Amino acid sequence: MDKFETLTAVAVPLKVANCDTDRIIPARFLKTRRSEGFGRHLFCDVRYDASGAPRHDFPLNRPAYADAKILVADANFGCGSSREAAVYALHDAGFRAVIAPSFGDIFFNNCFKNGMLPIVLPAEEVAAIRAALTENPGTPLTIDLENQTVTRGNQVWSFAVDPQRKQCLLEGLDDINLTLQHRSAIDRFEAQYRAERAWVE
Amino acid sequence: MADALPAHPRTIIDKIWDSHVITEQNGETLLYVDRHLLHDGSFHAFDGLKAEGRRVLRPAQALATPDHYVPTTGRRHGIPVADYRNLVEGLVANTAASGITHFGMDDPRQGIVHIVGPEQGFTQPGIVLVCGDSHTSTHGALGALAFGIGASEVKHVLATQSIWQRRPKTMRIAVEGRLPEGLGGKDVILAIIGQISAAGASGHAVEYCGPAIRALSMEGRLTVCNMSIEAGARAGLIAPDDTTFAYLAGRPYAPVGKAWDAALAHWRSLPTDAGATYDRSVTIDVSGLAPMVTWGTSPEDAAPIDGRVPDPSAIADAARRESKIRALEYMGLKPGTPLSEIEVDRVFIGSCTNGRIEDLRVAAAIARGRKARVPTLVVPGSGLVRQQAEAEGLDRIFADAGFEWREPGCSMCLGTNGDTIAAGMRAASTSNRNFEGRQGKGGRTHLMSPAMAAAAAVTGRFTDFRRLGPS
Numbered sequence: 058m059d060k061f062e063t064l065t066a067v068a069v070p071l072k073v074a075n076c077d078t079d080r081i082i083p084a085r086f087l088k089t090r091r092s093e094g095f096g097r098h099l100f101c102d103v104r105y106d107a108s109g110a111p112r113h114d115f116p117l118n119r120p121a122y123a124d125a126k127i128l129v130a131d132a133n134f135g136c137g138s139s140r141e142a143a144v145y146a147l148h149d150a151g152f153r154a155v156i157a158p159s160f161g162d163i164f165f166n167n168c169f170k171n172g173m174l175p176i177v178l179p180a181e182e183v184a185a186i187r188a189a190l191t192e193n194p195g196t197p198l199t200i201d202l203e204n205q206t207v208t209r210g211n212q213v214w215s216f217a218v219d220p221q222r223k224q225c226l227l228e229g230l231d232d233i234n235l236t237l238q239h240r241s242a243i244d245r246f247e248a249q250y251r252a253e254r255a256w257v258e
Numbered sequence: 259m260a261d262a263l264p265a266h267p268r269t270i271i272d273k274i275w276d277s278h279v280i281t282e283q284n285g286e287t288l289l290y291v292d293r294h295l296l297h298d299g300s301f302h303a304f305d306g307l308k309a310e311g312r313r314v315l316r317p318a319q320a321l322a323t324p325d326h327y328v329p330t331t332g333r334r335h336g337i338p339v340a341d342y343r344n345l346v347e348g349l350v351a352n353t354a355a356s357g358i359t360h361f362g363m364d365d366p367r368q369g370i371v372h373i374v375g376p377e378q379g380f381t382q383p384g385i386v387l388v389c390g391d392s393h394t395s396t397h398g399a400l401g402a403l404a405f406g407i408g409a410s411e412v413k414h415v416l417a418t419q420s421i422w423q424r425r426p427k428t429m430r431i432a433v434e435g436r437l438p439e440g441l442g443g444k445d446v447i448l449a450i451i452g453q454i455s456a457a458g459a460s461g462h463a464v465e466y467c468g469p470a471i472r473a474l475s476m477e478g479r480l481t482v483c484n485m486s487i488e489a490g491a492r493a494g495l496i497a498p499d500d501t502t503f504a505y506l507a508g509r510p511y512a513p514v515g516k517a518w519d520a521a522l523a524h525w526r527s528l529p530t531d532a533g534a535t536y537d538r539s540v541t542i543d544v545s546g547l548a549p550m551v552t553w554g555t556s557p558e559d560a561a562p563i564d565g566r567v568p569d570p571s572a573i574a575d576a577a578r579r580e581s582k583i584r585a586l587e588y589m590g591l592k593p594g595t596p597l598s599e600i601e602v603d604r605v606f607i608g609s610c611t612n613g614r615i616e617d618l619r620v621a622a623a624i625a626r627g628r629k630a631r632v633p634t635l636v637v638p639g640s641g642l643v644r645q646q647a648e649a650e651g652l653d654r655i656f657a658d659a660g661f662e663w664r665e666p667g668c669s670m671c672l673g674t675n676g677d678t679i680a681a682g683m684r685a686a687s688t689s690n691r692n693f694e695g696r697q698g699k700g701g702r703t704h705l706m707s708p709a710m711a712a713a714a715a716v717t718g719r720f721t722d723f724r725r726l727g728p729s
């Protein structure tokens with residue numbers, strides 16, 4: 058998994074509340090293998106018109122945001138389907154962080170498994186960041202995971218992150234290996250659990 | 259004499275959680291997973307396992323069946339589309355290699371994972387059940403803590419039979435009153451989401467309770483819990499009771515004899531203790547409820563059939579106003595239009611929300627002696643549901659009414675098997691998501707109950723099924 062330590066990159070505002078994962082990547086692309094890449098399908102049905110031409114009113118299509126690695130979204134971003142392809146699509150299109158007032162739970166979890174940092178900030182702060190980015194398209198944000206800050210010019214916002222997830226991202230750790238360090242605890246738990254609930258197996 | 263209050267009263271959510279904690283670290287809990295469901299969209303996880311050279315730790319605790327990519331017609335000729343065939347055959351190979359039970363396309367037990375789990379008794383009270391699909395919340399109807407996970411987490415569960423989770427906040431949704439005759443779980447859950455919003459239960463595990471929930475059949479409860487995720491909930495469950503136990507008894511995976519007695523004693527200890535507290539509580543009264551339909555592109559855009567398309571310009575919050583204006587544009591609807599005047603092009607009856615036998619009985623009762631005005635698809639949720647429906651003659655009722663009777667799978671809920679609606683088409687659907695493009699690019703989806711969908715099929719518009727004339 059990619060490490061995430063600090064990131065200074067162009068950020069693109071996307072003001073769509075309840076942006077579901079069907080919108081991030083439509084279902085017809087879900088049969089794609091991971092190795093084929095998902096980046097070109099990102100926001101496909103809202104990003105391109107019926108003829109396949111980019112829609113100029115869609116922020117990701119504006120030249121100023123071409124190199125964006127940070128998405129500044131709206132409430133309940135990534136709600137709906139559990140498809141991890143929503144994270145693959147963002148990742149493969151170059152994104153490494155998403156800032157929003159709230160996230161769909163499964164999407165939020167999926168981010169951490171793919172080296173992507175989801176950041177929750179209060180709605181007013183996210184709105185202010187989006188407004189600033191819209192006024193000056195193409196300006197960068199800096200995200201510092203160790204210190205849990207988002208910076209734009211001389212403005213700094215602090216965010217919370219679960220310590221364990223932070224550690225995994227900072228070190229690019231595979232959480233299966235982490236879990237297997239607890240293998241004897243799992244075995245102990247299982248033995249007792251099965252003794253108490255023979256009917257479950 | 260009243261029972262003494264436990265010293266530390268707990269909710270059913272806390273009880274299940276506490277009994278599955280393997281270890282805790284940095285505020286995260288490693289939770290034991292009792293049961294794991296897999297489907298033909300689970301290939302990323304198997305691909306990853308293979309690439310990392312890992313093996314499946316507890317194959318006996320998993321169950322697999324293809325649902326998203328299976329054809330719903332002409333099945334005996336195989337799967338014509340190579341991409342879909344590869345995924346369905348990939349599941350056969352992956353489960354065979356790891357020793358996981360698999361109900362294949364020619365097995366009558368095949369179906370949508372969320373129909374198959376409860377139907378087989380694989381889903382049981384008090385367990386932790388996961389699946390790489392957001393509608394895993396369905397299984398909470400039997401009193402399980404069940405939640406959807408992503409592909410990397412599926413891989414983790416396959417390799418370790420456990421999952422890292424943060425303890426969810428708890429939320430109680432009390433459904434008071436008596437549901438009017440003919441209304442069901444779909445109306446209840448659409449009313450709930452309409453009230454609390456699509457993010458109304460974010461970060462919470464929900465317990466549904468109250469007399470209207472108790473009165474629901476197991477099928478109705480499964481429908482309610484299915485759509486918990488549409489309110490943003492991590493999980494939704496209902497404490498097990500005699501309805502649950504009667505449903506489970508005799509199912510293939512359900513315990514028998516002494517094991518049943520031991521299980522039952524445990525199951526009866528699960529309901530929330532008197533005096534337990536929740537982080538949030540919401541009450542809804544369904545006594546005066548009318549059949550619900552959605553008008554927008556989020557399940558929260560729900561209204562009673564006797565209502566009108568709302569006017570978004572009245573919404574104070576600017577972001578919300580814009581999003582609802584956009585939703586109406588996408589749906590091709592004007593504010594103020596009576597919902598009962600909206601005409602439909604397609605009807606879809608099926609999915610993990612409403613593809614069970616009770617749903618098909620309700621739809622058939624309306625189809626009987628009437629004719630479909632628009633193309634209508636009826637897709638049973640599993641092969642066993644299909645068999646049961648045929649044994650009851652429902653397939654003939656549908657055929658006589660011009661409804662297409664299909665083979666089991668997800669079908670037009672998501673359209674990944676090719677069953678889609680065309681751009682601009684309006685569908686009345688018993689599924690769970692009306693997102694833009696959900697049933698096909700540019701398609702317009704309206705969610706409703708099987709009774710309402712069948713009524714739309716025979717009238718060509720949204721119709722309160724209670725007002726249908728004689729057939």
Ligand code: SF4
Binds near residue numbers: 610
């Ligand atoms: S029926 Fe629809 S919602 Fe249910 S599992 Fe299948 S695709 Fe998902």
